[in-house]
Amino acid sequence: MEHKSEDTRAVVARYIRRRWKRPAQVAGGLAVATVLVGFLPFRAKPQPKYSLTPGERVLAGQVESLKSQAVGSPFGGSVVAIAVKPGQKVQQGQLLFKMDPRPFKDALAVAKSARHEAAVALIETKAARHKELATLEAEAATIKGMLMSAQSGAQPVQDPYAGEGETDFEAQPVTQDPDQVYALQTRLSELRSHIEDRKRNWTPMLQVAAEQLRASEREVKRIGMLLAQVERRSPMSGIVTAVNAEPGSGVAAYSPVIRVDDPSGYRVVTLVDQRLREQLKPGAPVPVLKPNEAGVGKLEKIVPGRDEELFQYYVYVKPSEPAVLKPGQSVEVKVTPGSAMASN
Numbered sequence: 001m002e003h004k005s006e007d008t009r010a011v012v013a014r015y016i017r018r019r020w021k022r023p024a025q026v027a028g029g030l031a032v033a034t035v036l037v038g039f040l041p042f043r044a045k046p047q048p049k050y051s052l053t054p055g056e057r058v059l060a061g062q063v064e065s066l067k068s069q070a071v072g073s074p075f076g077g078s079v080v081a082i083a084v085k086p087g088q089k090v091q092q093g094q095l096l097f098k099m100d101p102r103p104f105k106d107a108l109a110v111a112k113s114a115r116h117e118a119a120v121a122l123i124e125t126k127a128a129r130h131k132e133l134a135t136l137e138a139e140a141a142t143i144k145g146m147l148m149s150a151q152s153g154a155q156p157v158q159d160p161y162a163g164e165g166e167t168d169f170e171a172q173p174v175t176q177d178p179d180q181v182y183a184l185q186t187r188l189s190e191l192r193s194h195i196e197d198r199k200r201n202w203t204p205m206l207q208v209a210a211e212q213l214r215a216s217e218r219e220v221k222r223i224g225m226l227l228a229q230v231e232r233r234s235p236m237s238g239i240v241t242a243v244n245a246e247p248g249s250g251v252a253a254y255s256p257v258i259r260v261d262d263p264s265g266y267r268v269v270t271l272v273d274q275r276l277r278e279q280l281k282p283g284a285p286v287p288v289l290k291p292n293e294a295g296v297g298k299l300e301k302i303v304p305g306r307d308e309e310l311f312q313y314y315v316y317v318k319p320s321e322p323a324v325l326k327p328g329q330s331v332e333v334k335v336t337p338g339s340a341m342a343s344n
Contacts, residue, residue, distance in 0.1 A: 057334070061330070062270075062331070063327055064268075064328075067236070067261065068259065068260070068265070069234075071257060072253075072256050076252045077099050078251075079248065079250075084097075089237075089240075090260060094234045095231055097232050100230070101227055108223045111216065111223050112220055118215075121213075125202075125206055125209045140191045143188045235260070238260045239261055239263060239323075244256060259327075265322075266318075266319060266327070267317065267319075268288055268333060271314060285297070285299075286298065287333070287334040288317060289332040290325075290329070295324070297317035297320060299317055300318045301315075
């Protein structure tokens with residue numbers, strides 16, 4: 001059998017009439033009822049703040065910003081200057097605050113010194129490689145010349161009749177020595193193999209020196225970029241809605257220091273149930289109420305809720321005068337279902 005919920009006071013009154021008949025008992029019963037009613041949970045009807053016509057409802061809403069940027073620092077440090085204050089209009093690229101650049105100037109000097117040392121080390125490594133390989137190549141060329149002479153059976157000797165300062169040579173026939181040819185061939189082969197080994201040995205040393213130079217160049221570039229960001233500027237035009245630091249205070253990396261909002265992106269958001277949602281249409285005018293002031297907005301969109309708001313809907317109202325509002329501000333939206341239909 002279905003039980004209908006009754007008013008708490010009516011239940012208590014009926015209970016008193018059945019239980020006590022005489023006046024004294026009724027009086028005592030009323031005293032007991034008073035105590036019972038005091039402990040029984042019931043909610044008093046809230047008194048409306050505004051005069052409402054039949055069918056009108058006032059819904060709690062909050063101002064949200066769809067165009068907002070929280071500006072922080074890519075590194076932790078100390079704030080040396082704040083260039084704006086809450087409520088101030090700013091343009092894109094305008095200075096908001098400045099971080100202490102001194103730690104990065106010192107780090108940049110150290111990084112540049114390390115880069116110079118790495119560049120010198122690479123040059124010296126290349127020079128040492130070139131010197132060693134050139135010496136070996138010269139030795140190999142000498143042996144190769146001796147081998148060619150031994151194989152041809154002639155030995156180059158200086159012309160005794162050449163004039164002073166002349167370097168003419170002429171080949172003198174000699175008997176070919178097989179043992180000498182073999183020894184020269186062996187020596188030349190070993191030397192060529194040694195040259196290739198030395199080239200392979202020099203390769204990783206050159207790579208290490210080159211990588212050290214590249215790493216030092218990356219560090220110089222990184223610190224230079226950080227140094228260039230000590231002055232934090234506004235990414236867009238708008239209004240400063242929050243300043244979370246002051247000169248001399250320390251901030252962590254990427255923590256929001258100043259918030260900039262574009263009032264054109266302000267929306268009043270409220271929550272409605274399924275029955276009221278069916279009576280609302282985007283495009284309808286909606287009054288937006290704030291303490292001691294009333295404005296007008298336009299119902300922009302209705303978005304289904306999720307999880308605990310699964311059967312409820314978020315209503316977005318675009319205010320006609322967004323500049324008088326602030327993100328996070330609590331306002332009220334007055335909805336008249338009959339008039340909240342978009343006109344065709």
